[in-house]
Amino acid sequence: MAVIETKNLAYTYPGATRPSITDVSIKVEKGDFVLITGPSGCGKTTLCRCFNGLIPHFYQGQLTGEILVAGQDVTKHQTHELAKHVGLVFQNPENQLFALSIEKDVAFGLENLGYPRAEMRQRVDWALNLTDIYDIRERSPHEVSGGQQQRVAIAAVLAMQPDIIVLDEPTSFLDPLSAQKIFEVIHDLNKRLGLTVVLVEHRLDLTARYANHIIIMDEGRVCSDGAPREVLSNETTRLVGVGIPKATLLYQLLSKDGMELGNMTPLASDEMVKLLSEALEPR
Amino acid sequence: MIVVRDVRFKYPSGVEAIKGLSLTVKDGEFIAIMGQNGAGKTTLVKHINGLLKPTSGTIAVNGVETTKTTIATLSKSVGFVFQNPDHQLFSETVEEEIAFALKNFGFDKATIEKQVTWALNLLSLEQYRKTSPFMLSGGERKRVALASVLAWDPEILILDEPTIGQDHEQKEKLRQFILQLQSQGKTIVIVTHDVEFVAECNPRVILMKEGKIVADGEGKEILTNTGALEESSIVLPQIAQIFTQLEHLGFPKDVIDIYEAKALLLKAWEDRQT
DSSP, rough: EEEEEEEEEEEEEEEEOOOSEEEEEOEEETEEEEEEEOTTTTHHHHHHHHTIIIIIIISSSSSEEEEETTTTTTSSSSSSHTTTTTEOOSSSSTTTTOSHHHHHHHHHHHTTTOOHHHHHHHHHHHHHHHOGGGGGTTTOTTTOOOOHHHHHHHHHHTTTTTTTEEESTTTTTTTTHHHHHHHHHHHHHHHHHHEEEEESSSSSSHHGGSSEEEEEEETTTTEEEEEEEHHHSSSSHHTOOOOOOOHHHHHHHHHHTTTOOSSSSOOOOOHHHHHHHHHHHOO | OOEEEEEEEEETTTTTTEEEEEEEEOOEEEEEEOTTSSSSSSHHHHHTTTTTTOOOOEEEEEEEEEEGOOHHHHHHHHHEOOSSSGGOOSSSSSHHHHHHHHHTTTOHHHHHHHHHHHHHTTTTTTGGGGGGGSSSSHHHOOOOHHHHHHHTTSEEEESSSTTTOHHHHHHHHHHHHHHHHHHHTTTEEOOOOOOOHHHHHHHEEEEETTEEEEEEEEHHHHHHOOHHHTTOOOOOOHHHHHTTTTTTGOOOOEEEEEHHHHHHHHHHHHHHHO
């Protein structure tokens, strides 16, 4: 079942002369882990803003085409209605944190939806623990590091237990191990709870292995859409200049020069190690 | 030259972010400071342009101690690009943003125009000259912040997380640009978590942990040091991840460059065929 479906979606920001996205027709199935990538300014963030109705309700501008999220027409439902289904984590955590304590920030969405106290407590603690910020829950979100702020923003969305979580470069301020940890948490929620994940990322080195679906955008359009191994092997992807994982690139370079490594394009280093060990094992 | 001697720094809140640190960066050096969130990386580099003054110890930039001069004077030789572009952008157009510091430094109109155009071109921002920086994407705003500092051509450049939000092509441009600046004798200090970027640039790498330096050496040496990296919450670059697991086949462990990797593997493959 598709939880996000767009048909010929196009959007122009107020006052802009050109549309930021054009002719976007995509389908995200329930339980998918979708990676959206493409050059800076290609329309990734704009597309994400459509998923919870920030576009068109908050940003105004001109939206044409169709967009259904969790079966609801985004143009006819307000962001607060969509918020029960879709949680959005922004690029810059400072844009979404405002409470006096981390705990209160994480509880805010639940308070607004009127959850009972006990359930709120339990969900907030669950989200704080998952993102490893339980110990700093009483501090102000504005006095912790950029990486910790990003975890607070993620926890606030997770606490709402949405069906779909949309993350726009959620770990760019985190050190690599913390980033990996967050991606693993998200991947685990995707596997265990069937949470649909839409992740916008440039760093495919860190994320390609988690996705079952990759969408590549360029100049506001979708230029490649499908299974990760196929998308990362095709020519369009290379031409758009997407930073494909080094393990994948090494595989391509070696295959091109005649080394036989099999037909399964690796997405991560452990897969590449396996291929190389098999190919080069002493006879 | 930047000389950091026995520096300690305590924030007013009582948190000691730098706990006795010494470091010398020579003219024309390119260094990357890495380490986990909260290790004190940003606190350290904020000392270089005098934004922060040490609680004890000294920092001297080109022989002048930062406590004995002003930020305004230091800024001419030390350009600082913040992690979050929104902390430094404020003008109505990209062009004005880039011209701002130049005007403050008292450059004449023709020079300002020349420098602004140069910086816009360099960072592929020409089409946004008259646009508000706040209308741009995160990656583009980051480039505006970078352009506004590069425009006055400081001899020491500090870039706090320059690759955040940048796509592959922009990162490659940034890399070539840094190498070009380095060849002109500029000193470049980057704070970054981007191991792949560091592996491609191969600068001197300094690992920090809890306000101290835990490792300092060539990129190739540090980025393949599994123990030290783990301690600093850094993941090995992918090529290093692959080669640290291929030791049993007789490959060297310290490979971070993809073309070096390719050459080694192809040779092994060809040897095996014959």
